[in-house]
Amino acid sequence: MSHGREAERVLAVSDLARVEGEGALRIVVKEGAVEDVALRIFEPPRFFEALLRGRSYAEAPDITARICGICPVAYQMSACAAIEAACDTSVDERIVNLRRLLYCGEWIQSHALHVYLLHAPDFLGCQDALELAARDRPAVERGLSLKRTGNLIMETIGGRAVHPVNVKVGGFYRAPATEAVAALADPLRRARDEALVTVDWVSHFEFPDVEADYLFLALRGGDHYPIESGRIVSSTGIDTDAAGLAELVVEEQVERSTALHARLEGRHAYLTGPLARYMLNRDLMPEVARAAAEDAGLAPVCRNPFRSIVVRAVELVVACEEALRLVESYEPPDPPAADVVPRPGSGAGATEAPRGLLLHRYELGSDGLISSARIMPPTSQNQLTIESDLKRVVEGGLDLSDEELTWRCEQAVRNHDPCISCAAHFLDVNVERR
Amino acid sequence: MTHRVVVAGIGSELRRDDGAGPAVVERIRRLGVPDDWALWSGPAPLDLLGLWAGCELAVVVDATHNDGEPGTIRVLEIDSASVDAGQGRAPGSTRGLNSTHGMGLVTVLQLARVVDRMPPRVVLVGIEGDDFGAGACLSPAVAGTVDEAAKKVFELARQATCMGGT
Secondary structure (H helix, E strand, C coil): CCECCCEEEECCCCCCCCCCCCCCEEEEECCCEEEEEEEECCCCCCCCHHHHHHEHHHHHHHHHHCCCCHHHHHHHHHHHHHHHHCCCCCCCCHHHHHHHHHHHHHHHHHHHHHHHHHHHHHHHCCCHHHHHHHHCHHHHHHHHHHHHHHHHHHHHHHHHCCCCCCEEECEECCCCCCHHCCCCHHHHHHHHHHHHHHHHHHHHCCCCCCCCCCEEEECCCCCCCCCCEEEEEEECCCCEEEEHHHHHHHEEECCCCCCEEEECCCEEEEEEHHHHHHHHHHHHHHHHHHHHHHHHHCCCCCCCCHHHHHHHHHHHHHHHHHHHHHHCCCCCCCCCECCCCCCCCEEEEEECCCCEEEEEEEEECCCEEEEEEECCCCCHHHHHHHHHHHHHHHHHHCCCCHHHHHHHEEEEEEECCEEEHHHHHHCCCCCCCC | CCCCEEEEEEEECCHHHHHHHHHHHHHHHHCCCCCCCEEEECHHHHHHHHHHHCCCCCEEEEEECCCCCCCCEEEEECCCHHHCCCCCCCCCCCCCEECCCCCCCHEEEEHHHHHHCCCCCCCEEEECCCCCCEEEECHHHHHCCCHHHHHHHHHHHHHHHHHHHC
């Protein structure tokens, strides 16, 4: 909706399409200048953190998995990592590998969904995935096939594709049979080929020539590209663990949103997610993924948010290759879970959700009940940076029509694959020009 | 594996009555179903595309939000024309493209049609919700209709499979 005035314009876009979840974006342009950019998120105030208080430490993975239907494994893995840190529990390497395999499944299905059905239509002049499917059905079929492989991994390891039921603090309820895991190899080889085609496909899209001076923050893996564990590093030299990051990040309540806004100490906005992971861990990629990135013309550091689709495609290759490696070397963990003895204290854990770093921190009482919980979803952490991107887009597009500018803004939001469901529950998009 | 009947409950169990669909599917699971049925519940119906391939009947159980009497059950046949008209839209959604369930049901149905995965028969069992706020429990009026909704799903499946000549 547009209210044209002599000195000010008001744009109101009531729905932000192709973003997971719902939310609102409000942009005010007054007398030719951007007056305000606000990504508004509506959330029952910290509902899940409150829900967790008084619940058993063992319930954290299952409760927090319900926050998001797209990345439940991320919530389960960060919850397990934090509770295990609080209980000073270490797990067998075979359990770590099985967790990583499950997580690869989530990366594959989430990235395939975003690249093919949510993001690619922006670059191909399609209104949505339906129009893309009508114009290029093989491409959409390829995306759906990749997504199915991701789901298959989650079903095999986690018991089901949505909200896996096999995960527990300490590991798994049951180790999947060797034959069941081995059966993933052929679908994964196909998926790896499809992922390589995906990289080539998206690398030929046309990208706006923009760059942003992001402060990147991501896990840094040991020997492998970071997914389920690692130190936390940044492009500015931060090197800490999950507990350290919890201390470094300041979360603020702002009037326009019930979700908290995260800044690093020193008031810096930062970016987590594929661009950050890629910049900070490119050397840890499997060779096939690094070669695909080079063939796609991806520089070692990518600061163009629109090219995040290429990085996401490269990460599809990473996840397929890693999953294949883990399938081929699979040994069922026995026992499938470490003993976890709850004790009073606190612990933090961080893992890489497909859309960025997800941190959990819990305090446990002597009774094994959670006395406090803190969850920092990637979308909350990226929110200020997304707003900065939007401001840049609006400033550079003031001469565009309301419709065109609105679309550009939506693209700028989609570049970061925000999962509003993780940070909030209902989001409407409103862009105003006055 | 091809499933003859696919029953899906769409919704979030942590948004009170939005969890009506998953609650009905859970009830059906406990009652027991034939081997050639698939039961699915979750917030993202896009994953149904894989399950629908080759099925005879797809039943989607979902909460509705039409300012009606809470707990009212509506059974709607979803045909190609109603997909065009936007029927089967996820509850609480003001649009087809997205909803609290990610990609909305109507979009998934439209996509299924484009990629030839539209089941020959799709039936929506809608349960009018009362409270879609944060919380894990269904409101009393909705909780009281879970058994009846499950019964309707079994009736639909029996009719469909009988007509199919078993």
